[in-house]
Each structure stands twice: as structure tokens, then as C-alpha cells.
Amino acid sequence: MKEFDAIIVGSGAAGLYTALQLPSDWRIALLTKENLKLSSSQWAQGGIAAVIDPDDSFRLHVEDTLRAGAGLCEIEAVNVLVEEAPARIRELIDLGVEFDRYQGRLAVTLEAAHSRRRILHAADATGKELVRALVEDVQSQPHIQVIEEALAIDLAVDSGRCWGVLVEANGRREWYTASVTILATGGAGQAFAHTTNPEVSTGDGIAMAARAGVAIQDMEFVQFHPTALLKPGAPRFLISEAVRGEGAHLLNLAGERFMHRYDPKGELAPRDVVARSIFAEMQIGGDPYVLLDLKPLGEAVIDHRFPNIAQVCRRYDIDIYSEPIPVAPAAHYWMGGIVTDLEGRTSLNGLYAVGESASTGVHGANRLASNSLLECLVFAHRIAADVQRLGKQKIQEVVHFGPTALGKPCDPATVDRIRSELPWLCWQACGIIRDHQGLTAALETVRAWKHLVQQSDWTVGRNALETRNLVFVAELLLNAALFRTESRGAHYRRDYPETDPHWAVHTLLTGESILQSPLGVVKIRPLLG
Ligand code: FAD
Numbered sequence: 001m002k003e004f005d006a007i008i009v010g011s012g013a014a015g016l017y018t019a020l021q022l023p024s025d026w027r028i029a030l031l032t033k034e035n036l037k038l039s040s041s042q043w044a045q046g047g048i049a050a051v052i053d054p055d056d057s058f059r060l061h062v063e064d065t066l067r068a069g070a071g072l073c074e075i076e077a078v079n080v081l082v083e084e085a086p087a088r089i090r091e092l093i094d095l096g097v098e099f100d101r102y103q104g105r106l107a108v109t110l111e112a113a114h115s116r117r118r119i120l121h122a123a124d125a126t127g128k129e130l131v132r133a134l135v136e137d138v139q140s141q142p143h144i145q146v147i148e149e150a151l152a153i154d155l156a157v158d159s160g161r162c163w164g165v166l167v168e169a170n171g172r173r174e175w176y177t178a179s180v181t182i183l184a185t186g187g188a189g190q191a192f193a194h195t196t197n198p199e200v201s202t203g204d205g206i207a208m209a210a211r212a213g214v215a216i217q218d219m220e221f222v223q224f225h226p227t228a229l230l231k232p233g234a235p236r237f238l239i240s241e242a243v244r245g246e247g248a249h250l251l252n253l254a255g256e257r258f259m260h261r262y263d264p265k266g267e268l269a270p271r272d273v274v275a276r277s278i279f280a281e282m283q284i285g286g287d288p289y290v291l292l293d294l295k296p297l298g299e300a301v302i303d304h305r306f307p308n309i310a311q312v313c314r315r316y317d318i319d320i321y322s323e324p325i326p327v328a329p330a331a332h333y334w335m336g337g338i339v340t341d342l343e344g345r346t347s348l349n350g351l352y353a354v355g356e357s358a359s360t361g362v363h364g365a366n367r368l369a370s371n372s373l374l375e376c377l378v379f380a381h382r383i384a385a386d387v388q389r390l391g392k393q394k395i396q397e398v399v400h401f402g403p404t405a406l407g408k409p410c411d412p413a414t415v416d417r418i419r420s421e422l423p424w425l426c427w428q429a430c431g432i433i434r435d436h437q438g439l440t441a442a443l444e445t446v447r448a449w450k451h452l453v454q455q456s457d458w459t460v461g462r463n464a465l466e467t468r469n470l471v472f473v474a475e476l477l478l479n480a481a482l483f484r485t486e487s488r489g490a491h492y493r494r495d496y497p498e499t500d501p502h503w504a505v506h507t508l509l510t511g512e513s514i515l516q517s518p519l520g521v522v523k524i525r526p527l528l529g
């Protein structure tokens, strides 16, 4: 057994920033299943939203966030997010994060559904710059032990409290115990056949929490980014929303701008609206993609603002200066996750969650662009303050959480089959457009898989463990999507196309029972406050 004061699982913006904020006299383990830099955070493009311009205000940022969230944001959490943003940005600058500047002042860009230019950025690779600075600082701190290629498997729970995690590293399996455990494992885009997320985004933290009976909410709300590159042989590389913020146009294959037919804000309508409009346009034309034309920006703006996008597109024979980019929607961000309060506490004592794996309530049914990195920073800071207030807890020596011996692995062909079928199942049944029939059939398949993955031989090897997690997450997703008989934000049901005011509630999934029974066990609760 390895003992620490705090264990952080995940090395994206949320995990790295939490590690830096915790007291320096604590022994901290920062675990990550690949290397420190592989995360969605590293891939972030557009930037970080914060009110820093004199023409902007907290009120406007709050209003934009609430409007995008379609009636499901927690107002208190949104106020915290917006009001604490400028202080976190100043800390990043002090840490050495180099945001772009214009005439000596921080440069800000526009993204969809923001009423002001408020997105700080580092060209079109903001995540890379952010992670660079955070990683350098983490690596210089002797009290933070970074453990790469360490896969967290399950939570250590005893006497109604979390005491750490079971970890597989260097071919060994061990319990790591700590006074507090912080899940910063990111999202689960890999549950979908088309995603902008890296391979590590398999929903591990959410699945671990669900298995431990920790409350999870709003899993039906998955954000589909409207514009991911779609070209045979190329990855679903994100084409940042900031290109539309700077003036790029969406065209159908007949060469027509179409967004104003769907929303008066055109290309800058909320992300869910743009994604559905593109999807509709693709269906009308029977086309696999639409086009994103950057020519209106001019060469100088493209060079200065989007050098990374230009370079990646060039690799796939697209010259963005002279031709439009083929794009289509892809799963991008999970609004739901592990329920937390304003201090990042979950429903299980000793367990915190932060970043995309958490559901703080700031995003509601549809996240406002560039509020996610901000959420990582703001809530990491609050968790550190809370942990410090509570002080270290004495770790129970008597607790014994379970065996660590590796058993016989399950059949790899079955793992591979589920791993490759599940993302297509979720994409088709629970993608941009959903209905009762598709969701019910998919849930039945996933429940059969669930039966398999609960056997102990599914806890051997990373592929089986991640596939097991994806099955748990897919069940939570399908169950919640089937339960919510309305359309709201990113959740669109063709059989219930209207927003129903009676559904202005979160879907709360709690306890092991949700994973075994159909709808009846999904509970709803009124919005807080
Ligand atoms: P991540 O950054 O995904 O990190 C999760 C970490 O957990 C990884 O290190 C992973 O390896 C580790 N991990 C997972 N499971 C385990 C396990 N079992 N054991 C050990 N380690 C584990 N948001 C914005 O606000 N602005 C943007 O411009 C923006 N652009 C984006 C562009 C792309 C392409 C993508 C994919 C997302 C973008 N987002 C953006 C969203 C944002 O980047 C993410 O929501 C945010 O970075 C999540 O941070 P995180 O720390 O919670 O998770």
C-alpha cells in the first residue's frame, strides 16, 4: 500500500492545477494513465473565457452562460465561475502562460453565443501553452510525485468514505491511500465513433464513481462540436469555433451559406444549434460533410491566429487559404458527470471531482465555448482551499479494500468487439438526434455487455478496463437520454422535439441500482436554489 496526503487522478488542466494549488507540505501523488501531456486540455484550441475587457461585465458573461445552458445551469456555480475567472487568469500569467497580446494588452476573441470578445488565447493552441506552463511548474515541485502510465481502476471505499484508489502501474496492482482523492479524469468522448477527444477520454472517473454509488447527473447532455475535420485518412481534428468568431463561413455543398436559415445569429448561434443545423443540411443534401470557408478572414489573420489549423490541414492536402475545410459534427464535451458542490465535494466523503469528469452545474444542458478550461481552474482552486480548511485525515490502518492479484484475462477478441461496436452504437442511438426506439434497443445491447464486463476477468489489462468503463458510461448515457422525454440544449429527441418546462430539472443517477434496473430508478430533483 502506498500512502499520500492527496491523490489526484488525471493530468489535464484540472489535475495539474489542483496539484499546484494544494498545500506544499502535503505529499501529493499525481497519477496519469499515459504521459503528463496527453489530455483534452493539451488539445484545447480556442481559449479561456474571462471578463477582462472594460467593455465586458460579469453580468454579461453570466447571462451568456445561462442562455447557452438552456435552463439547467446552477446560478450560484455560474456566478463563482465568472467572478473568480480574472484572479485565476492572473495566476496563470504569473506562472508564465503566454497569452496573445494586441498593442500591449491581452488579446480577446469571440466565440459562438458570447455577447462580447472575452476569449483569451495562445494562437490556436491555447491548451498546449497552458499545459506546458502547468507541467513545468508541477515538475519543479518536490512534494508532487508524478506517476505516469498509472491507471486508476476503482475507488477504495470503507465506512462511507473514500480512502484512495486501486492503481495498475509497472505491471503491478496496488492500493494507493490518501486523506483525499480527487478525480480529474476528463470526459468520455471515446464512447462515440466520431469525437474530437484523445484516446484517454474513456470516462474512467465517472465509471469508477458510479460503481462506488457516487451521485452522477445529466449524463444525457453531450456536446457535439459542429466543426471537426472530416476527410478520409485524417483524424477528427477540431477546427476551432474561433475561426467562425473571426468571420469564417459555413457553406453547404451547393456553396450556399445556410446558418441564417436556422438561427438569426448565423455561424455564431449556440453550439448545439449549429451542430444540428449542419446535421440537417447534410441530410437534405445527402452529404457526409459541409464546408468551412476561412477565406473571409484573409491571409494575415489566418497566419497570425490559426497557424496550427493551417499546418494540420496542409498535412491532409487542404490549403485553407484557398479552399474550404470539409467538416462535420463530432462528440466533444460531456456536460454531465460526478455531482459536486461549489467546493468540488462529491456525495462520497473524502472524494472530490474536478474538470470535465465533474458536474458542478455551470454548463447546464449546453456548455458555452471556452468555459471548460476556466471551470478546471476555478474549481481546482476551490477544492484546494476546502481541503486545506478540513486538514489531513488520519488514514485508517485497518481498512483492507480488496485483493490486488491479477486474475486470468478475459477473451481479448470479445473486448475488441465491444470496444469497436460500442462507439457506433452510441453514435447512432444517442448522437445528435435521438428517439425512444433507438435508445431502447441500444440500452438492451449495452446491458448485455454490462453483464459480461462485471465478471472479474474484465479487470485485467488496460483495454478491458477502459472498455468496462465505456460500457458503464454508455449505460448511464442511454438511460438518462431515454428518461428525458423532451429536447433541451444538446439533448435532442425527434419524438419529443419541444422543450418542456416540467423538465427544468437534473437527471440524477445514484447508487448501484441504476446500473441494473430500467428507468424507474432514475431520479429527478429540482434545481438547487
Ligand atoms: P483532460 O484534460 O481530458 O485530462 C484527463 C486526464 O485524466 C488525462 O491526463 C488522462 O490520461 C487522465 N486519466 C483518465 N482516466 C484515467 C485513469 N483511469 N487513471 C489515470 N489517469 C487517467 N475547452 C475550453 O474551455 N477551451 C477550448 O479552447 C477547448 N478546446 C478543446 C479542443 C479539443 C480538441 C477538445 C477535445 C476539448 C476542448 N475543450 C476546450 C474542452 C476542454 O479542453 C476539456 O473539457 C478540458 O481540458 C478537460 O480538462 P480535464 O483536466 O478535466 O480533463
Ligand code: SIN
Pocket: 044, 045, 046, 047, 239, 240, 241, 242, 368, 369, 370, 371, 372
Ligand atoms: C474550440 O476552439 O472551438 C473549442 C472551444 C471549446 O470547446 O470550448
